[in-house]
Structure formats: C-alpha cells, structure tokens
Amino acid sequence: MADTLLLNGIVIIVGNYGSGKTEVAVNLAVDQHSKGKQVRLADLDLVNPYFRTREARHALTALGIEVVLPAEGWLQADLPILVPQVAGIIRRPGDLAILDAGGDGVGARVLAALGEAFRDTPEAPQVLQVVNPFRPNTDTVERCQAMRGAIEAASRLKVTGWVGNPHLMDETAPAHIQQGHDLMRALAAASGLPLVFMAVADGMRPAVAADAMACPILTIRRQMVPPWRRPTPLPGVSISK
Amino acid sequence: MSKVLMKGNEAIAEAAIRAGCLNYFAYPITPQSEVAEYLSWRLPEVNGVFLQGESEVAVGYMIFGAAGAGVRVFTTSSSPGISLMSEAISYLCGAQLPAVFVNIMRGGPGLGGILPSQADYFQATKGIGHGDCRLLVMAPASVQEAVEMVMTAFPLAEKYRNPVMILGDGLIGQMMEPVSFPDQLKTEPSNKDDWASNGMDHRKRDKRNLVRSLFLDPEQLNNNNLALRAKYERMKQEEVRFEAYNTQGDYSVLMVSYGTMSRVCKTAADMLKAEGIEVGLIRPQTLFPYPEMAVREAARKSSCRAVLSIEMSMGQMVEDVERSVQGARPVQWYGKCGGDVPTPEEIIDLVKRTLSPM
Known part of the structure; x- marks a missing residue:
C-alpha cells in the first residue's frame, strides 16, 4: 500500500547523529515540490561542520525551493548561527516548511530556543525522527526510543512519527532495507507513533516492490557526497552542485 | 562482524x-x-x-x-x-x-x-x-x-x-x-x-x-x-606502505596523492581511462617512512612523461616526491588549501595541460 506521501505545515526532521536527516530533508523538499507544493527548507544544523543542507543549496534553489541559511559569508563559520527568518517561517509556514535540525539531543536543542515561535504557529508541527538501524546506537527498538527521549527532552517537542532510512551507503542490499523496515514496524508498534515513510535510495528502488512496505516510500537521490562523487541528479535540475 | x-x-x-x-x-x-x-x-x-x-x-x-x-x-x-x-x-x-x-x-x-x-x-x-x-x-x-x-x-x-x-x-x-x-x-x-x-x-x-x-x-x-x-x-x-593504482600497464602521467585527495585522483584516473588517457597513481599509506622506491620506480617507467604531486597543501609532499624521483622526470605540484577539495574535473584538466605542451 504505497500511498502518496503528502505533508503540510511544519515538518521538523530530527534523529540521531548521522541518521540521514539532511538527505531526507533535502529529498523530501524536492519530492513535495514536485507535487506542486510551495516548499521552504531551513538548515538548523548548528552542530555538524560538514555535509549539511547548505551543500545542496544551489540545486534546491534552481528548483524554486527556498533554502533558509546563514548569509553566504558565514556558511563555514564554526559558530551556531540561527537566522531570524526561521521564526518567521514557523509562524507562517505556507504550504510546507521543512526544518532540518542537528543530530542527537544536542542538535535538537536549537528547537527549544524556537519554542515561542512554535506556540504562535497555526498548526502543531510534525516532528519526524529519522532512524538508520545500521548506525551505532539506533539498532534496536529500545535504543531508538532512548534517542527519542533525549531529543524530546532537549527540543521540548514531542516526536510525532518515524522515518525509516536503512542503508549502508554503496553497500546497501535489499535485505538491509527489509531488515530496516521490520525494525521500523516494531518501533511504530512499541511507540504507538506512525511510520510516516521509508527512505530508499534511487538505485535500490527497483529491488523494493511498491507494495512491500506499510507506508509511502521517499526516493533518495544522494546529495551529500564526498568530492570524488557526483550528487545524483535531481529531476528538473540541470546543475547538481 | x-x-x-x-x-x-x-x-x-x-x-x-x-x-x-x-x-x-x-x-x-x-x-x-x-x-x-x-x-x-x-x-x-x-x-x-x-x-x-x-x-x-x-x-x-x-x-x-x-x-x-x-x-x-x-x-x-x-x-x-x-x-x-x-x-x-x-x-x-x-x-x-x-x-x-x-x-x-x-x-x-x-x-x-x-x-x-x-x-x-x-x-x-x-x-x-x-x-x-x-x-x-x-x-x-x-x-x-x-x-x-x-x-x-x-x-x-x-x-x-x-x-x-x-x-x-x-x-x-x-x-x-x-x-x-x-x-x-x-x-x-x-x-x-x-x-x-x-x-x-x-x-x-x-x-x-x-x-x-x-x-x-x-x-x-x-x-x-x-x-x-x-x-x-x-x-x-x-614499515613502508603504499597502494599502486593503474600502474600495471603503460601510463603517460604518474600522480602521487594520499588521503581523501587520492580518491579524487582515482576517480579522475578512471574518467581519463575512458577517454583513452592512462594515468598511474601511487598512494603513500605511510608518509614517514615515505615510499621513495615505489615513487621512483613508477616515475621511471618509460611511458611516464611527468609526475604530479596532488595534495591539499601549498606544496609539501612534492618535496618528498622530488627527492624520490631524483630528477628522472619533471615533477609538478598541484593543490588547494582553503577547504574546497579539488574535483576530478580539475585533476583531468591538470593531466591534459601537463601532456599538451610535450
């Protein structure tokens, strides 16, 4: 039952360090934009020095997705810069505003600083926790729940759903995705929170049947790549970096 | 595991x-x-x-x-x-x-x-x-x-x-x-x-x-x-350790590079191979001791016309490359050091420029 994935309002992407939040946030923005929504994406990652949303800013801007970032001259500053436009986006999210938070509780703490803005927002935000079970510390239901507790305590927000992102980069096999899906279903059952979607790399999509999952599937076209790799082209974008 | x-x-x-x-x-x-x-x-x-x-x-x-x-x-x-x-x-x-x-x-x-x-x-x-x-x-x-x-x-x-x-x-x-x-x-x-x-x-x-x-x-x-x-x-x-890449056959340029920079060089070598240009790579895994003999022998291959030291510095390892090559081939440095890692395309251009006047 691969339903169409449609999200509205404010969607906050949280998760443990290295769970794939940024890749999910960027691809979610592209996916929802392709379905006719006006999408804005804010990079709230104040803790990670490399591989952030800002790396994909040119491709996203080319598509017409507004990317909210510190000014160009401060992009590589080793400083926690939170631009004031973020509070404005939270108050007036438009069709869809995606906030890409930093990793773990530490990275989610920035959300607590925005608490006042969240109180003024028309609809409660959806807080989606990304899980890659092949990362240390989120390989079991218990550990994912513990991470959720840390993120909720630091952000002063409640996680409202799960996103499964099981992969081992280039070494991902269909069995890994199946294993990840099983863990996500167990996690959804144990937590009482829905599995909102599964993220699957474009190269693996042919190996995953459309009806194999109990939720919609978001195709991931990898944008956060090391310098010897090219980002996977995004539909409708001629420049990729 | x-x-x-x-x-x-x-x-x-x-x-x-x-x-x-x-x-x-x-x-x-x-x-x-x-x-x-x-x-x-x-x-x-x-x-x-x-x-x-x-x-x-x-x-x-x-x-x-x-x-x-x-x-x-x-x-x-x-x-x-x-x-x-x-x-x-x-x-x-x-x-x-x-x-x-x-x-x-x-x-x-x-x-x-x-x-x-x-x-x-x-x-x-x-x-x-x-x-x-x-x-x-x-x-x-x-x-x-x-x-x-x-x-x-x-x-x-x-x-x-x-x-x-x-x-x-x-x-x-x-x-x-x-x-x-x-x-x-x-x-x-x-x-x-x-x-x-x-x-x-x-x-x-x-x-x-x-x-x-x-x-x-x-x-x-x-x-x-x-x-x-x-x-x-x-x-x-x-304790000398190194990796040799695409050095079995003939190559016209030898690259010497280490760390993640060498992975950009490998991508460039693969892309150049597709164009019919063979480029070898020596990747030192130990920097001290330096794989002098490996670099020297690879540089002296008769097909090799030049040696490139490609590094994210303003020209440091190139001194060890020169010391190893001992003048047998021209040695040239290429690098960047601001945080932008050179791309495979830059390395391809460099190789082509190195070969063009010869």
Whole structure:
C-alpha cells in the first residue's frame, strides 16, 4: 500500500547523529515540490561542520525551493548561527516548511530556543525522527526510543512519527532495507507513533516492490557526497552542485 | 562482524577501544570533536578513562604520564591542537615512549578554517617537535582504513617505543562509510617490563626504570640520538606502505596523492581511462617512512612523461616526491588549501595541460 506521501505545515526532521536527516530533508523538499507544493527548507544544523543542507543549496534553489541559511559569508563559520527568518517561517509556514535540525539531543536543542515561535504557529508541527538501524546506537527498538527521549527532552517537542532510512551507503542490499523496515514496524508498534515513510535510495528502488512496505516510500537521490562523487541528479535540475 | 555505518571520527574512537586502548585524554576541536564525544560515553562502558584536559599542552603531558606508566594511551586533535602538543611529542620521542596521536587536519596556518586540509604534512613528517624526533605517520583514505591503521598504530608504537601519528584530513573524520571491526587485541604493551615506570612489585627484574628525555652528559645524549636514529632507519626498512593504482600497464602521467585527495585522483584516473588517457597513481599509506622506491620506480617507467604531486597543501609532499624521483622526470605540484577539495574535473584538466605542451 504505497500511498502518496503528502505533508503540510511544519515538518521538523530530527534523529540521531548521522541518521540521514539532511538527505531526507533535502529529498523530501524536492519530492513535495514536485507535487506542486510551495516548499521552504531551513538548515538548523548548528552542530555538524560538514555535509549539511547548505551543500545542496544551489540545486534546491534552481528548483524554486527556498533554502533558509546563514548569509553566504558565514556558511563555514564554526559558530551556531540561527537566522531570524526561521521564526518567521514557523509562524507562517505556507504550504510546507521543512526544518532540518542537528543530530542527537544536542542538535535538537536549537528547537527549544524556537519554542515561542512554535506556540504562535497555526498548526502543531510534525516532528519526524529519522532512524538508520545500521548506525551505532539506533539498532534496536529500545535504543531508538532512548534517542527519542533525549531529543524530546532537549527540543521540548514531542516526536510525532518515524522515518525509516536503512542503508549502508554503496553497500546497501535489499535485505538491509527489509531488515530496516521490520525494525521500523516494531518501533511504530512499541511507540504507538506512525511510520510516516521509508527512505530508499534511487538505485535500490527497483529491488523494493511498491507494495512491500506499510507506508509511502521517499526516493533518495544522494546529495551529500564526498568530492570524488557526483550528487545524483535531481529531476528538473540541470546543475547538481 | 556485520557492518555499521560510521563517521570516521566515531570509527577511529571505536577502533582504539578494539585495539585495547582504554585511556584517552583530549581537548575538543573541529573537525575531530566527535572522537571525544563518542569516547565520553563509550569509554565508561568498558571501564576506560576519558579525561578532557584543560588544554592540548596539558593533554600532551597526560599522554606522557600514562605512556610512561606502560598503558596504551591515545589522543586526537586537529592542526592547531597538534601544534600545542608538539612539545610533549618531542619529550615522548626523547624518552622513547609509545603513544598514538590522531590529527584530523583543518586549514591553516593559524586558526585557518574548519574544512579539510593536508597542510600539516611537513609538521607530521619532518618537524613535529624540537630535536631529532620523528613520528611513524600513516595516512588513511577511507573510514575502514582509518580503523585498520588505528589498530595497527598501537603495536607499532610499542614495537618502536615511539609515538605514531594517524594523519587524516577533515573529510576522513567527517564522512560516513560502512565499516567492520576486527576482534579485540591485547590491552597492554608486551615489552613494557624493560621501560615502564609502574612500580617494582610485579617486575621480573631488579632494574629500576626511569622515564626521561634529559641527558646532560654529551656522550649519553649522542647515544640516545643514535638509538633514535637507528629506530627511524629501521622504520624505513620495515614499515613502508603504499597502494599502486593503474600502474600495471603503460601510463603517460604518474600522480602521487594520499588521503581523501587520492580518491579524487582515482576517480579522475578512471574518467581519463575512458577517454583513452592512462594515468598511474601511487598512494603513500605511510608518509614517514615515505615510499621513495615505489615513487621512483613508477616515475621511471618509460611511458611516464611527468609526475604530479596532488595534495591539499601549498606544496609539501612534492618535496618528498622530488627527492624520490631524483630528477628522472619533471615533477609538478598541484593543490588547494582553503577547504574546497579539488574535483576530478580539475585533476583531468591538470593531466591534459601537463601532456599538451610535450
């Protein structure tokens, strides 16, 4: 039952360090934009020095997705810069505003600083926790729940759903995705929170049947790549970096 | 063991534990702070010691103290932090103590920037501290190789009773790749009875061990330096490691590159091959000792017309490449050092420009 994935309002992407939040946030923005929504994406990652949303800013801007970032001259500053436009986006999210938070509780703490803005927002935000079970510390239901507790305590927000992102980069096999899906279903059952979607790399999509999952599937076209790799082209974008 | 997806910094931290190193003293600095973050919760799980020092200078001497007591110990830092530790590294060399230092390099000089760099090559291989001191220096190009090198570094440090450095650029620390870990090794150096200053109670011999780098008598100091030199010469005989890529057949240009920069060069070599241009690559895995013979022989291949030293510095390793090639072929440097890693396209242009006037 691969339903169409449609999200509205404010969607906050949280998760443990290295769970794939940024890749999910960027691809979610592209996916929802392709379905006719006006999408804005804010990079709230104040803790990670490399591989952030800002790396994909040119491709996203080319598509017409507004990317909210510190000014160009401060992009590589080793400083926690939170631009004031973020509070404005939270108050007036438009069709869809995606906030890409930093990793773990530490990275989610920035959300607590925005608490006042969240109180003024028309609809409660959806807080989606990304899980890659092949990362240390989120390989079991218990550990994912513990991470959720840390993120909720630091952000002063409640996680409202799960996103499964099981992969081992280039070494991902269909069995890994199946294993990840099983863990996500167990996690959804144990937590009482829905599995909102599964993220699957474009190269693996042919190996995953459309009806194999109990939720919609978001195709991931990898944008956060090391310098010897090219980002996977995004539909409708001629420049990729 | 099945694979997990880890950041280089996390994998380096876990590898040290798997190597039996349960003592870590450090001071955080971007882009390697994840090592400290990881070990701050992981070391207590295995009854290890995590201690954040008040500065890198203090950390250097915590390392000295622990190494002198004969336990496995390591630290991680990034460029400016390593500069602060360099005095203690010289003392460790002088006192012949084993320890492992990891430098996840950022841009310099001074505070520089937080993006990847390889500009501490001279510091690591030729000028780590005052006096005639040397480090055995290994340079990983992947997260898995960083794990293997960390695990190798401890026994090597003990074999030579000398500090070993893992020299990685910022990308090695920050990027994520699938890794697996081999089984745990031994916890303590095997030969420490001869030198560790850890009390007389359980020692087999009556000799008192004194940890020191002070030798006021000129003959004693000269002898100590001769002993150190003999170790460094032995490293040159026994520890050289490198990878040769696309060097079996003929090639018109030889690239020499290490760390993540070498992976850009490999991509460029593959793309050039598709265009019918053959380019070889020597990737030093040890920077000291340097794979001089490998570079020399690869450069002297009759089809090879030029040698390129490609590095994220303003021309450091190129001096070792020139020294190795000994004038047999023209040697040219190419590099960047602001944090933007040269792209495969830049390397392809460079190779074509190198070949065009010939």
